Amino acid sequence: MKTIICTSLALALTGSVAFAQDALPQQNNAWFTAAQAELDAKAAVQPNTNKAKNVIILISDGNGVGTNYATRLFDGQQNGNFGDEHVLPHEKFPFLALAKTYNVNAQTPDSAGTGTAMHSGVKTKAGVIGVDETLNRGDCSQVEGATVANASEIYTGMGKSVGVVSTARLTHATPASAYAHSADRNFEDNSGLPDGCAVPDIASQLIEAVKAGRVDVALGGGRRHFLPKEVKGEEGKGGKRTDGKNLIEDAKAAGIQYVYDDGTFGAARFDGSAPVLGLFEASHMQYEADRSGEPSLAEMTEAAIKALQGNENGFFLTVEAGRVDHANHAGNLARVVRDGVAFAEAVARADELTDDSDTLIIVTADHEHAIAFSGYAGRGSDILGLSMKIDPAGTKALNEPNMAQDGKPYTTVTYLNGGGSILTEDQDWTGTRPTVSQEEATDLDYVQQALIPLSSETHSGEDVAIYAKGPFAHLIGGTVEQNYIFHVMHHAATAE
Structure with missing residues (x-):
């Protein structure tokens, strides 16, 4: 009897015993049936090769695979579960890849270089915006020769409307890379420019982009860079500009709607009738855990989509959860994950308000952090x-x-x-x-x-995930250079 049992076990272990798929011992196990259902769903996915009328990229700054994992567990545990079985909205997207995030001169990247990669299609140096790697950081004289076209210029050239949303300062590295060209990410207002620099500061470039119709909606923080030192903003904090320019008054005089809190945000016309500039804090917007008197990232995302969607040629929208990065820098995981959940809610809102048939949505991060x-x-x-x-x-x-x-x-x-x-x-x-x-x-x-x-x-240099759905999302796969993301978006928007 022992010989028979041992022989049967040996045959099973060596694969000599054949089971029909519907006769496996584990066929009724919940994990087994759930995986089979997921397989069936994925097998039914067909590539969408429609031209993308709309392109949305949502970037959670510093939200690498590890940080995303922490957010997943936190969100699931808040809902009364273990957490690891939870699925965040972007994790349901059908296509996934890994992006290599390094800058051309930095193994561990900086957000200016990574933002330029995603918004312009080229990798570049750490700390520079909208320029290629030939520029030496801080040298304004090299900007003209090193300039690359950015997202606001490219998509406006297609006749599309453009939106920029961030919980960081709008002049900060990631959002600025969508519309600006600068020899240094720190040139947010004129006070930081070196003597003789002929390239406008980043805040001035944003106002000019809105006036010129290259940016139709801009919502985030950073009011101090638009105001002169002697002028105080809505919270009583003074500006940083030393040239005496009040860029907010300039914007209002040009017919741009200016909003600065929940009330003015709620009263604004997000119908495409006039551009909107939202500056909700002197510096970065509040962490989600502390948020009071200003809109959430999901609310800003919804408002931007509503303002942009009236264009018959479609729109490009970039959304950044900038404060995930800042909480990681502070080593404060409790705020990291709460801003991470707020980002996930913005992803869900963007998905709900658009149609997969004509809108490419990409969700990613610019880099990871030294989280363990x-x-x-x-x-x-x-x-x-x-x-x-x-x-x-x-x-x-x-x-x-x-x-x-x-x-x-x-x-x-x-x-x-x-x-x-x-x-x-x-x-x-x-x-x-x-x-x-x-x-x-x-x-x-x-x-x-x-x-x-x-x-x-600090940041860390490992790969980050890219999640995608909509037209040509199937081109997101494998391990790719981060600037490849731009090329998928551009290809989808220009496909015939």
């Missing part, structure tokens, strides 16, 4: 909290934290560098790592523990 996930967390461990032990008898994590060799618990997420470093000049790590409780770790203001001490956590 500490094992071995049991399933359901709070993504913001302590890493809890795996339950060998069940599926939910035990209510008992994993312990490091120093005898202290650790959080599921840490950073490889940043302000939360456990190292200082006068001590090594042994026995000095602060003890953290679940209550402390899940506090909104908690800064994750980190290794290398830096004043601000």
Whole structure:
């Protein structure tokens, strides 16, 4: 009898026993049937080769695969689930690729270079906007010879309307790369320009782009770069300009609608009858966790689409969740994931308001951060909290934290560098790592523990995901250079 059993097991292990697909022992297992249903759905997807009337790119700044994973778990756990089984709106898109994010002179990229890659189709140096790699950062004299056409110029040339939305300053690297050309991302207003620089600052370029009809809607932060030092904005904060120019008054005099809070945003005409400039903060807009008196990213995305969709030739819209990046730099995961969820809501809103038949939607990130996930967390461990032990008898994590060799618990997420470093000049790590409780770790203001001490956590250089749906979205696949994203968007918009 033992011989028969062992022989049967050996045959099964070597693949000699054949099972019909409908006779597999696991055929009724929920994981098995769910995967089969997903396979059937994906097998039914057909490439869409319609010309894209509309193109939308949504960029969550700093939202690499790891940060996206943390957001997925947080959003799922907020809905009462384990979190890892959750699916964010963009994760449902049928086509996926990985983008290599490096700048031509930087293994770990900067957002000006990555933004230029996505909005102009060429990789370039770190810190420069709308120019190629021949320019030496900061040299205004080289801008004209190094200029590349950006998204606002290219899509306006097709007769399309253009929108730029960001929770960061509109003059910040990623949104600015859609409409500006600058030798340095820091030339946001004239006060930073070197003597003799003949190239206008980024804020001036935005106003000129709106006046010229190259940008029809611009919503975000950064009011200080549009106001002179002696003029205070709506929150009582002074501007930064030293040339005496009030670009907001210039815009209003040109017939541009200016909005600065929830009330003026709600009263504005987002019907295409007049351009809209929204500057909701002196600097960056508020984190989603702290947001008060200003619209959400999803609300700005919806308003922009409504303002742009009246153009019979269609539109191009770029949307940035800029503060995901900033919270990562601060090592503050609680705000990272809340802004990540706000971004996911903007993705869902853009998808709901458009038609897959004529609108290409691409969702991606410009780079990742030095975020790390500490094992071995049991399933359901709070993504913001302590890493809890795996339950060998069940599926939910035990209510008992994993312990490091120093005898202290650790959080599921840490950073490889940043302000939360456990190292200082006068001590090594042994026995000095602060003890953290679940209550402390899940506090909104908690800064994750980190290794290398830096004043601000850094970007990292690994690939980021690209999610796509709509016309020619099937061209998103494999591992590609980041500037390839532009070429897919341009191809879809110009296809015959």
